[in-house]
Amino acid sequence: MNIIETKNLSKQYQQGALSVNALTKINIKIPDRAFTALLGPSGSGKSTLLNICGLIDKPSAGKFLFCGRDIGNVSDQELTTIRRNKLGFIFQGFNLIPVMSIYDNIEYPLILLDIDKKSRTKRVNAMLEKVGLSKFKKHLPDQISGGQKQRVAIARALITQPNLVIADEPTANLDTRTATDIIELMHKMHQAFNTSFIIATHDERMSSRCESSYQLQDGVLL
Amino acid sequence: MKWLKLAIKNVLRNRRRAIVTMLITAVGVSAILVGGGFANFTYVSLKEMAARSSGHLIVAHKNYFEREESIPMEYGLDDYKALAKTFKSDKEVRYAIPRIEFTGLISNGEKSTIFMGTGVDAKYEFRVKGPFLIVEEGSVLSKRETEDDPKIMLGNKLAKSLKAKVNDSLTLITTTVDGGLNAIDVTVQGIFSTGVPEVDKRSIMVTLQTAQSLMATQKVSSVALHLRDTESTFDKYAELSSQYPDLAWQTWLDKAFFYVGVKNLYNRIFGLLGFIIIMMVFFSIYNTVSMSVVERTREIGTLRAIGTYSREVTRNFILEGAVIGIIGAIVGILIAFLISFGLSLADIQMPPPPGRTNSYPLVISIPNNLYLVTAFVSAMLCIVAAWLSSHKAAKKSIVGALSHV
Numbered sequence: 001m002n003i004i005e006t007k008n009l010s011k012q013y014q015q016g017a018l019s020v021n022a023l024t025k026i027n028i029k030i031p032d033r034a035f036t037a038l039l040g041p042s043g044s045g046k047s048t049l050l051n052i053c054g055l056i057d058k059p060s061a062g063k064f065l066f067c068g069r070d071i072g073n074v075s076d077q078e079l080t081t082i083r084r085n086k087l088g089f090i091f092q093g094f095n096l097i098p099v100m101s102i103y104d105n106i107e108y109p110l111i112l113l114d115i116d117k118k119s120r121t122k123r124v125n126a127m128l129e130k131v132g133l134s135k136f137k138k139h140l141p142d143q144i145s146g147g148q149k150q151r152v153a154i155a156r157a158l159i160t161q162p163n164l165v166i167a168d169e170p171t172a173n174l175d176t177r178t179a180t181d182i183i184e185l186m187h188k189m190h191q192a193f194n195t196s197f198i199i200a201t202h203d204e205r206m207s208s209r210c211e212s213s214y215q216l217q218d219g220v221l222l
Numbered sequence: 223m224k225w226l227k228l229a230i231k232n233v234l235r236n237r238r239r240a241i242v243t244m245l246i247t248a249v250g251v252s253a254i255l256v257g258g259g260f261a262n263f264t265y266v267s268l269k270e271m272a273a274r275s276s277g278h279l280i281v282a283h284k285n286y287f288e289r290e291e292s293i294p295m296e297y298g299l300d301d302y303k304a305l306a307k308t309f310k311s312d313k314e315v316r317y318a319i320p321r322i323e324f325t326g327l328i329s330n331g332e333k334s335t336i337f338m339g340t341g342v343d344a345k346y347e348f349r350v351k352g353p354f355l356i357v358e359e360g361s362v363l364s365k366r367e368t369e370d371d372p373k374i375m376l377g378n379k380l381a382k383s384l385k386a387k388v389n390d391s392l393t394l395i396t397t398t399v400d401g402g403l404n405a406i407d408v409t410v411q412g413i414f415s416t417g418v419p420e421v422d423k424r425s426i427m428v429t430l431q432t433a434q435s436l437m438a439t440q441k442v443s444s445v446a447l448h449l450r451d452t453e454s455t456f457d458k459y460a461e462l463s464s465q466y467p468d469l470a471w472q473t474w475l476d477k478a479f480f481y482v483g484v485k486n487l488y489n490r491i492f493g494l495l496g497f498i499i500i501m502m503v504f505f506s507i508y509n510t511v512s513m514s515v516v517e518r519t520r521e522i523g524t525l526r527a528i529g530t531y532s533r534e535v536t537r538n539f540i541l542e543g544a545v546i547g548i549i550g551a552i553v554g555i556l557i558a559f560l561i562s563f564g565l566s567l568a569d570i571q572m573p574p575p576p577g578r579t580n581s582y583p584l585v586i587s588i589p590n591n592l593y594l595v596t597a598f599v600s601a602m603l604c605i606v607a608a609w610l611s612s613h614k615a616a617k618k619s620i621v622g623a624l625s626h627v
């Protein structure tokens with residue numbers, strides 16, 4: 001089954017009298033357990049497509065199916081429920097919650113899912129182990145490096161074992177070495193959890209790691 | 223619990239702002255409490271003063287309060303001794319004191335003026351008046367006074383106008399119950415002040431028997447019941463007035479014009495000030511939460527993206543507002559407490575209220591329910607302010623919030 005399927009999906013932005021076609025008639029299929037790259041120059045519509053895939057934006061035209069379900073008429077509230085259960089997010093700017101410790105940041109999605117304290121502790125500690133940050137669990141996001149922050153973000157995205165992780169340029173703010181580590185970590189996680197990833201990236205090494213890729217240009221799939 | 227912890231951490235994020243907002247709330251809460259405590263003290267004092275001067279309940283002939291008497295004591299009480307005794311046997315009634323109200327002329331031989339007289343039961347009247355009747359010269363009337371040497375107490379302004387001193391002799395002239403005129407000579411026993419110049423200009427007090435012999439009557443105007451507890455006035459009123467429907471009943475409140483006037487005035491003044499303070503606190507919390515909402519737009523977007531419902535985001539901000547408001551309220555309560563305690567030690571005298579001549583101590587007596595109401599109102603303010611400033615942001619486009627810088 002496809003986690004994501006789009007049918008002639010288009011997205012327009014209205015800027016005053018001007019309308020920008022950010023995406024035009026996109027047809028993609030992302031299967032379960034895929035590690036997919038979304039490539040294209042700046043302004044080509046990668047983020048726009050990713051936001052729709054992450055259920056935080058809606059298409060202007062065409063169909064978007066998530067796990068086979070058309071989300072065109074789904075309420076905000078229900079989209080949130082789907083996101084908390086089935087999706088994970090990795091952002092270019094890490095987007096950790098600054099007042100929460102590393103541990104708390106990773107634990108947060110489990111709290112949303114009402115998982116009891118005992119199994120939360122177990123899962124978060126195991127995850128900290130996996131991303132190699134056990135030593136830093138009491139630190140605040142400000143007290144660790146960019147690469148470490150992105151590891152925390154990866155841990156937070158995967159802690160609920162989602163079906164799909166959305167990553168918008170996850171390595172753009174990192175130096176080359178750290179970026180390689182992060183790419184490796186994401187790939188490792190993909191294999192360990194059987195989670196699908198869609199990754200928007202400029203990074204050559206990232207795209208070479210991916211099993212499949214889509215190329216965008218001016219909002220059109222190449 | 224974890225949400226509360228998170229809220230506290232978020233509040234502490236911008237310590238200076240949080241502290242300023244808490245202080246504004248604290249100052250507002252303490253101002254309301256101190257103002258309210260002052261008003262309350264004033265109400266309680268005036269209530270006590272009114273109740274002690276008129277009695278908590280006043281019972282009279284059925285027509286006494288309603289109709290004008292065509293001859294003096296037409297609507298007087300005959301059997302007042304028996305009545306007073308019956309009422310006195312009630313556990314809640316401390317005293318049942320007969321009184322005569324009468325008017326006439328008072329003269330020093332050279333000058334005459336109108337008086338408003340009260341014939342009082344010397345044994346009890348001065349006990350219940352207590353600190354609310356200030357004897358400036360001489361002493362109060364004595365129950366051992368003899369019939370051939372009647373005494374009088376004068377209001378200080380009246381004494382001044384008649385140039386009367388203690389032990390001076392004056393003449394009272396009044397109409398008797400059969401319509402004739404009668405006069406007696408009285409000796410000044412004391413000069414008093416009620417603190418109300420209008421009253422002190424006209425008032426005299428004589429004993430009940432002096433008044434009765436002057437008016438040639440065996441009746442009294444009314445019997446004043448003094449209860450053990452002012453708060454039970456209206457229950458007792460309901461009980462007795464239905465038990466004795468042939469008599470007319472009033473409560474102290476019917477006679478407490480000054481109390482009612484001051485209360486209305488203060489309620490308006492303090493109500494308006496309270497409202498202004500509440501608005502200040504409200505906008506201050508609204509401002510603080512709004513700023514923190516704007517600053518944390520991207521964070522809101524992140525939380526929403528990873529699956530937080532917008533109402534959960536709003537709830538977190540409400541908790542933050544509540545933390546600020548509740549801490550502010552607690553500090554405010556402490557400040558108010560210290561101020562009222564400090565004032566009770568400092569013994570500051572307030573200038574006399576309008577239409578009065580006596581100053582009075584500045585005492586802040588904050589009623590418990592005012593604490594509760596203020597705490598509740600400030601908590602509600604925080605919740606409403608935080609809700610208003612965050613609920614829209616929590617529902618805003620997630621993509622927009624995430625790209626906010």
Ligand SMILES: Nc1ncnc2c1ncn2[C@@H]1O[C@H](COP(=O)(O)OP(=O)(O)OP(=O)(O)O)[C@@H](O)[C@H]1O
Binds near residue numbers: 021
């Ligand atoms: N909120 C918006 N309002 C108007 N136009 C927008 C908005 N967001 C994106 N666009 C336009 O849509 C097009 C696609 O933008 P998008 O951000 O998806 O590109 P991208 O491929 O992610 O670029 P980058 O690699 O720089 O992140 C661009 O032309 C952009 O200007």
Ligand SMILES: [Mg+2]
Binds near residue numbers: 046047048
């Ligand atoms: Mg982008």
